[in-house]
Amino acid sequence: MPNALIRRLRRNLAGLIDPEINRPPEHTRGPRARAVSAEMLYDRLRALGTVGRSGPKTGQVNLVSIARIKERLGSEWPRHAVNADRIARNAIERYLVAGDIYAPWKDAGYIVVFATLERHGAQIKCKLIGDEITRQLLGEDETDLSEIRAVEMQADGALAFSDIPAFEQLIAATIADPAADSGAARESTNRISPLPTIVEAETIAPGAEVKSGDPLAGLSFCYRPSWDPARGVISTYLCVARLPDGPGGIRQREASLVLGGNRAGLEALDFAILEQVAGLLDGLVREKRRLLITLPVRFETLAAAAQRRRYIDALRSRLAPEAEPLLVVELIDVPDGVPHARLLEISSPLRAHARAVIARLRPDTTEFGPFSASRIAAVGCDIGRYNNSELAAMQQMARFSRGAAKAGMVTYLRGIRSISLATAALGAGFAHIDGNAVAPPIELPQSVVAFSLFDLYNPALKG
Numbered sequence: 001m002p003n004a005l006i007r008r009l010r011r012n013l014a015g016l017i018d019p020e021i022n023r024p025p026e027h028t029r030g031p032r033a034r035a036v037s038a039e040m041l042y043d044r045l046r047a048l049g050t051v052g053r054s055g056p057k058t059g060q061v062n063l064v065s066i067a068r069i070k071e072r073l074g075s076e077w078p079r080h081a082v083n084a085d086r087i088a089r090n091a092i093e094r095y096l097v098a099g100d101i102y103a104p105w106k107d108a109g110y111i112v113v114f115a116t117l118e119r120h121g122a123q124i125k126c127k128l129i130g131d132e133i134t135r136q137l138l139g140e141d142e143t144d145l146s147e148i149r150a151v152e153m154q155a156d157g158a159l160a161f162s163d164i165p166a167f168e169q170l171i172a173a174t175i176a177d178p179a180a181d182s183g184a185a186r187e188s189t190n191r192i193s194p195l196p197t198i199v200e201a202e203t204i205a206p207g208a209e210v211k212s213g214d215p216l217a218g219l220s221f222c223y224r225p226s227w228d229p230a231r232g233v234i235s236t237y238l239c240v241a242r243l244p245d246g247p248g249g250i251r252q253r254e255a256s257l258v259l260g261g262n263r264a265g266l267e268a269l270d271f272a273i274l275e276q277v278a279g280l281l282d283g284l285v286r287e288k289r290r291l292l293i294t295l296p297v298r299f300e301t302l303a304a305a306a307q308r309r310r311y312i313d314a315l316r317s318r319l320a321p322e323a324e325p326l327l328v329v330e331l332i333d334v335p336d337g338v339p340h341a342r343l344l345e346i347s348s349p350l351r352a353h354a355r356a357v358i359a360r361l362r363p364d365t366t367e368f369g370p371f372s373a374s375r376i377a378a379v380g381c382d383i384g385r386y387n388n389s390e391l392a393a394m395q396q397m398a399r400f401s402r403g404a405a406k407a408g409m410v411t412y413l414r415g416i417r418s419i420s421l422a423t424a425a426l427g428a429g430f431a432h433i434d435g436n437a438v439a440p441p442i443e444l445p446q447s448v449v450a451f452s453l454f455d456l457y458n459p460a461l462k463g
Contacts, residue, residue, distance in 0.1 A: 063108065064112060091133050223238065330358050340373045361400075
């Protein structure tokens, strides 16, 4: 039977169980599913109960695994990773409804938590999501490359993953016993065999032992929106890499802080961020979206000539010419007193492949002449990295802005954590500001959005 016909039959059968699947988006009322952090996912799973404990419908939690899709793509996977994530999220959010949540699970796929469905209906939806991801990534002729695993939390906080019955078995069992997915807490155990024994267990509980020696194990990315007050928009997004804060932890911090003095790990991180941003820019070019993406790279990574050539070669080979106007390269951890000639040597080849090169400095920097002479487009600092009082932070911000203005430099500020600091940054004349007080990080850049003082103060007015 042709694959397209099989998929149509699957959707028609699934529609008998859950009419929401075929409902047009404009007729869906209320908020839909949303992506959450690993911490929130962990809290929801803990609330649902554990294996061996009577609790609410733990069968409604599933992993949509993309491991076999990655295997099929092989060495091409890094080029498709960002687009695959976008496809997967769109598919998940189209099938899920209000109250459902999901989150990426390491590099394996996405864990989906259903608010209302019982085990069989939840697994049917996950099968359909997996089919759509495969079809959009690999074409109509590819089927059954996504795998669905049932997820349960054990008493020690570990997540257990187990196989589920074949799609046709699920459909047959649910049609034969529709009450199993209509809200009644009843299982059709006489028609479908119980889930197989747990075949693997992984933990997201803090303090678990990490098996991999890879310093970038568990690496994930988010994007920090930056506000341009003069234009009244958010149009620039900084790529931020994150790592688990401690072995096996679910709480994540900025990856460079977790790696600390691990020089090899930090260099590998810079190349991993480059790969992530290049893939994202490919997607923006295809979609004809006009955003600015900021790519951070450590000054030290580019200090040695051989390493700098390798980075520029990677930038040249991965970035389409159409994407260069969408890219801003940010030199971070720039040392004090770096001479003009050195800055020019490092920034010039970057400028050839980007809209602009900017430099993130220490907030107590006082000498800006070399940056102006090197055609660095803007200088900034991350005020959130320092535990100063708000008054001390405001004084530093004002001194930084005055010194940069004397050298004719545009300024930006990162890590704004309160509305008062944001207001002080505006008063000091910073051209771009970001931080949780402005807008929290997001999984993927959205679009150019209007943002004004009203938006900045809106949470405070509501509270």
